[in-house]
Amino acid sequence: MDIPRIFNITESAHRIHNPFTPEKLATLGAALRLETGTRVLDLGSGSGEMLCTWARDYRVIGTGIDMSQLYTEQAKLRAEELGVADQVKFIHGDATGYISDDKAGVAACLGATWIAGGVIGTIELLAQSLRPGGILLIGEPYWRQLPPTEDVARGCLANSISDFVMLPELLASFGHLGYDVIEMVLADQNGWDRYEAAKWLTMRRWLEANPDDEIAKDVRAKLTSEPKRYAAYTREYLGWGVFALMPR
Numbered sequence: 001m002d003i004p005r006i007f008n009i010t011e012s013a014h015r016i017h018n019p020f021t022p023e024k025l026a027t028l029g030a031a032l033r034l035e036t037g038t039r040v041l042d043l044g045s046g047s048g049e050m051l052c053t054w055a056r057d058y059r060v061i062g063t064g065i066d067m068s069q070l071y072t073e074q075a076k077l078r079a080e081e082l083g084v085a086d087q088v089k090f091i092h093g094d095a096t097g098y099i100s101d102d103k104a105g106v107a108a109c110l111g112a113t114w115i116a117g118g119v120i121g122t123i124e125l126l127a128q129s130l131r132p133g134g135i136l137l138i139g140e141p142y143w144r145q146l147p148p149t150e151d152v153a154r155g156c157l158a159n160s161i162s163d164f165v166m167l168p169e170l171l172a173s174f175g176h177l178g179y180d181v182i183e184m185v186l187a188d189q190n191g192w193d194r195y196e197a198a199k200w201l202t203m204r205r206w207l208e209a210n211p212d213d214e215i216a217k218d219v220r221a222k223l224t225s226e227p228k229r230y231a232a233y234t235r236e237y238l239g240w241g242v243f244a245l246m247p248r
């Protein structure tokens with residue numbers, strides 16, 4: 001069981017697989033006023049940077065589940081590196097339908113809401129692992145500017161304009177689901193650059209090391225086209241943020 005190989009190649013050197021910088025991740029942890037011993041559940045935990053750094057900085061405990069074997073291994077190594085392996089656990093697996101027996105003070109899904117069919121399904125899933133008074137975290141894109149055409153939306157790698165909404169509508173939608181938005185931290189273009197541009201060096205080095213790989217042609221094409229595509233579309237039109245929610 002694993003995610004498509006292309007992601008394990010392009011994001012193999014990422015610690016954070018979204019447009020957050022380490023500073024934004026720390027800002028989010030501080031904004032949530034995390035208390036020592038808070039249990040954090042992270043669905044689609046990637047390489048574990050959120051759980052590991054929050055375990056170090058705020059003494060939280062927690063579990064992450066991710067379908068990438070590579071990222072999960074990296075998460076375990078990171079936990080050891082930061083001296084928090086006794087506080088955090090990383091499981092390689094499918095987070096679809098995952099409900100924790102030990103209810104969490106924070107239940108998160110950052111940049112992987114397709115796990116439960118979108119934002120609504122993910123909120124419903126996470127809520128089942130939350131203890132009373134706990135906080136849900138949803139990391140999700142929104143339109144910074146509404147794409148003028150469907151072609152522009154596709155340039156952002158969305159299927160259509162209707163995949164995402166503008167920030168005010170996204171915030172209002174949480175209210176319609178019966179949740180208060182109690183905090184948010186938004187990525188910026190610098191963070192998008194760190195997420196996207198970091199893939200380019202990784203691709204370049206991977207191509208040099210794997211010229212005859214069956215997927216090398218695809219990676220080559222991606223490296224050639226991505227800088228321009230990213231600058232023209234994603235960087236201009238797409239925002240990303242983490243929204244902290246509590247049921248009303």
Ligand code: SAH
Nearest residue numbers: 016017044045046066067068094095111112
């Ligand atoms: N939250 C992490 C990773 C975001 S990228 C971070 O912010 O760094 C999306 C992640 O979802 C990837 O790590 C990918 O491996 C994982 N993923 C995709 N489908 C999944 C599934 N069905 N179950 C668990 N993880 C999944």
